[in-house]
Amino acid sequence: MKLYSYFRSSASYRVRIALNLKNLPYEYVPVHLVREGGEQLKSAYRKINPDAIVPAFIDDENHTIQQSLAIIEYLEETHPEPRLLPKSPADRAYVRSIALQIACEIHPLDNLRVLRYLKHTLGVDDAAKDAWYRHWIEAGFATLEERLANDPRTGTLCYGDTPTLADLCLVPQIYNAHRFKIDTARYPTIQRIHDHAVQLDAFVRAAPGVQPDAE
Template identity: 55%
Template sequence: MKLIGYFRSSAAFRVRIALNLKGIAVEHAFRHLRKGEQRAPDYAAINPQKLVPALVLDTGEVLTQSLAILEYLEETRPEPPLLPNDPVGRARVRSLALIPTADIHPIQNLRVMAYLRQTYGQSEEAAFAWSRHWIETGFEVYEAMVANDRRTGAFSHGDRPTMADLCLVPQIFNAGRFKVDMARYPTLKRIFDNCMKQPAFEAAQPSKQPDAEP
């Protein structure tokens, strides 16, 4: 398999963590998002969305969208599991995972910020304020959902990492770029710290990737 990503992509980060946790070795390839390499015809041919990540299977089939890739990995390589055994628990984990992946990331990613600047004349400061607002709005909800729930353990759900943590951690990395005060979200900060003690998370972080830049 080959994973096509970008070191700073939160979506690619999620998939890297899953691959590491499940011990799946893949070839890594890269598209530099800030240089627009994802819009090159050869990449658009395999991923019409022109986004990362894309997972190229050994059969030649291409999977896109990070959550779909995580679900595929869970279904084909079930150990260690990224979802609980019980249906309610699985629904809770998916609900938590959707906060960063559906409510935060899509409206504050690179192309959205570029659109704000180029189409609406927003300054860099204003675009950053936009992003920070939506990160903080999502984190407030996530914190409320995990802070006093008995199902929360060392991680978002129980005492082993789940799909929710794979989606939360990259968003917290992203929040650092926008100077979000994580002291406001003590449970999220505790979960993040526990995750980053895990080799699978540490090895997947942006600064550890071959295409990393300062």
Template identity: 50%
Template sequence: MDDSLHLYSYWRSSAAYRVRIALALKSLAFDTRPVHLLKDGGQQHAAGYVEINPQQLVPVLLHGRRAIRQSLAIIEYLEEAWPEAPPLLPGTARERGRVRALAQLVACDIHPLNNLRVLQFFERQWNVPQAERDEWVRHWIVEGLAAFEALVADDPATGAFCHGDVPGLADCCLVPQLYNARRFGLDLGPWPTLARIEQACLALPAFKAAAPETQPDAPTGA
């Protein structure tokens, strides 16, 4: 049986970034199959890739012949398929609910509003100027991160990381979103707990290995 792992990824995709962090935290070897979201009109729209993912999005994880789509579903799949590897979810139902809620705050509420296809629709269909598109992005990032900060700042379950002193699913989602926040010129000063957690994460080898600029498809000098 083929147990190899292949990740269809784009170096700057925050959804793919989440999965790369999870793979690294679990010490799972994989190879990257780059899908450039801008070249050739967007390689995610090519017929061969549409067969792999009809949504025309990254990431997709191939485990042998099995294709798993959607970043959170992929991470939960890794958790279930490799339970012996370091866990990404805590031990009790209540704790897992908290961590999943934090992860979904990013993956379901912030990120979809700022996805490339949304911004391209604004540009191509409605001719929304770049400055207004950027303001849209910043608005929803600020709204979401303010809520995230409020949820973790004074919660006794928060430790060095989003939940306790071991990085997990919520951290996999938070760090890429903070990367995006900086891309759009946002200062993390209003969210000191998030900034502290990010620094704890970025000090770890798994997060360094998953960083956008270290990916094989990252442009020189990224």
């Protein structure tokens, strides 16, 4: 198995945690998103992912899969243990809705190509660009905090005490928040879940700072 990843990419980080939780060894293929205009934009990588974003995943049967959540659902279906989604459909929907809130409402707005469009095409200055970045994280975390603080399914992690797809999306999003100096202590449930999760071995080994391409 191969994972095309960039150490700082939070979507890649989600998949790294999933692979670690399921004890699946994989080859780490670094794709540098910034150096020389971005390796993801070159034709060699575009053959693997025409969207020119990371991650991309190739399994042992040579199936190429794009999109972090599609990769994780695939891993869940092909390597079901340990489970990253609960058993009951209603609880699976709950966990997916948290993951998708992060993946659809927060993360896409703060992607590198979006920040570049703001700066280079719309001429937004750095202060306004950083405010944009923080705005979408803060708006999303405020409602996520409300949900997690009030739902009886919340445990030491987003859903009970074992990692699910929701935690795989939350922890990398908090990594992004910290890069932009957002004080996540304002979201006590999110903060508590984060502090617990990042101590788990699968999360420790997936962290950006310990990847082969970390700077």
